[in-house]
Amino acid sequence: MSVTENFKPTIVAFCCNWCSYAGADLSGTNRLQYPANVKIIRIPCSCRLNPMFVLRAFQKGADGVILCGCHPGDCHYTTGNYYARRRMTLLFSLLDFMGIERGRTRVEWVSAAEGAKFAATMNEFTETIMKLGPNRRLEDLRCRKD
Amino acid sequence: MQKRLKEKALELLSNCTVTRVLGWKTGEFFYDLTPAVFETAEEVEKEFVYSGFSGANLSKYLIQESRKQGKVAVFLKPCDSYSFQQLLKEHRILRENVYVVGISCNGLLDMEKIRAQGCEGVTAVTEDGDTLTVDTLYGTTKLSRNDCLLERCAVCKSKKIVAFDELIGEQGEELESNRFDRVAELEAMTPEERFAFWREELSRCIRCNACRNVCPACSCEKCVFDNEKSGVRNKAIADSFEENLFHIIRAFHVAGRCTDCGECSRVCPQNIPLHLLNRKFIKDINEFYGVYQAGADMDTKSPLTDFTLDDCEPSIVHERGGVQG
């Protein structure tokens, strides 16, 4: 796939309110840089992430979707991220089964203290998506911008 | 078999064990049986049929039927009994209002497969051991019974009837099944090939919702795809994305609850192998979280409402073999 020079990927990052969202905040206050095309959507807990959200993000133009939550064991609601972990494992596996590029989906555990990890993760993920190019296999043609 | 089922139905009605019997009703032809509720002995005598074409899984009807007045008897084949028990587990069926007659099964026939083997204008099918004699408007053909089985029966996972009040025929065992072979074949392909495969299959979808409506695990009062407030309601596929969305969500919603009864693929008018999506989930669950069969018992927690502290990370999808996409 030839990646156009000026391809600016849209990344949707679903961040849990208690850890990762605060982590994103911290990376901001620490003036760590991560690409501006990462759009953060705050969710109350990583287990709030309905598989439908992931798919609809792709529909509406995302090229990559990442879920950030508290580290296993640290969930504000004790167990939410454990459920999220199983769900996302199965969802990503099915997407892979249907031929959607594996690199487009990711889960990363980011605590409120890990501002640096958040920025690094986003940089790395954006890099991966840049390499993969625009999302074509799970896009809705009606939503295409060009 | 039909005779024994009929006798049982008549007996249960006459001794007032039940007020209604759920079974299969005769049609215009020999194969077009309709699930039906029988209330009188005359109806049973005249219209009750059990044959190789009684494929319909009756367990989902019990959600409604068990909430009506009086007890209902139902005939369940082994795979239907898994669906039944799964529904019980989810508190969707009132067990005390149902009398389950488990029936042993040696595989059911698929009219589509008979037609696909070049039989047009079929007027009768007679079973004789492993051979089917098919009479048509244009002559008679003999087919191998194994070639005409429903997909789920060709790779039968279990002959065990997991929930019943009484049995007709022998209790069976769980079987060594090769039902995951096709999933494994697809897994071994490149992502491009898999993508092309699913585009080809899903592009035939006409969004009739038959797969969803027949599914015993799909029992929401109002489906998200019918709910205008959900934002994803659609009545037709307006973009290939919607095909993917519908089928991924349909399969995901029943993951961990799907017993692999195969009804989705049986009813699909476009012959889309929908069971492969469900089976992929079952295969993954077995590999990641230990072997689990939905509906096999009443106690084990469903894999998606359970977890362990050291579950694999979602990145396992990247790490597993196969070509990177």
Add this chain to the structure above:
Amino acid sequence: MKRIAVENLQSLFAAVSAKKQLYIPADDSAGQAKFTLWSEGTVLTEKLNTVRSAKDLFFPQVENLVNFKVSSKKIEILENRDSSEPFVVFGVRACDCRSFDILDTVFLSDPVDTYYQSRRENGLVITLACNRPAETCFCGVFGIDASDPAGDVTCWMDKAYLYWRANTERGQELTKSLSVLEDCDESSVDAIREASKQILQKLPLNDLDLTDFRENKLLDVFNDSAWGELSESCLGCGTCTFVCPTCQCYDVQDFDNGREVRRFRCWDSCMYSDFTMMAHGTNRPTQKERFRQRFMHKLVYYPNNNNGVFGCVGCGRCLQKCPIHMNIVKVTKKLKEGMV
């Protein structure tokens, strides 16, 4: 009358396709027939009929109507019709061909549906007589002769030749332009027709009698007690509606991508819970009412409004495809029990 040897069919398709887009019934990846845009290598199916009817080509499942662009207080209306180019559809069976008459009555009477109209004007229909009808066929009940279908051009086929008869001006025009066809005698197809009639006479559903429905018994049928029993195992899926060549209900929906609103129409099914949903809710709260609507429409409402013509052509698709095998034949027979 013209003819072409069966082994030269591809050259006929190539010749037609050189002039207009050509659709022929060909096998899809699941081995079922589907109207497919012909290109080199597309082979005519051996199946009797397609799963989806020829209606799709004139009244597609999804069709763009118009786009809106909203900016501040201005609404811009943008034309967004799917382009309709001249096309030819080959291999339409007699039943599907009759279904166009039924659709025409609905879409071409005032107010004319211009989307459908442009496709009808652009589409040339070549029918193919049935040699081997299925047990589920009952077009004869509606006075359709499957051995001599209508259409712009009618074709017959035996093992050696495809015979070709132009019926309309448009059909003749096309015929003139096809040099691959050779002349032959009108009587060439007599034997084929005779053989096909022999079988048509033997079809098991020929005895279906709908005359009672022609009399104005609207309320009697509507209030028949059998509807509950008939609909009790209906799944409420849309299979029957979507494979039906005469079902013509549609819904108009909007899709907003954040920059533009696309208004499109798509097939709707009276079997669905949100069919004709209104502000006050739905007037068909249970599956019984929805199920009844479908058959009342085909057997009573439509004929009452259209000189006794039924809204069914006997193609048998719903008989083959309904997941629970409930269909118009069973419904008709059951209702007739209550009519005596």
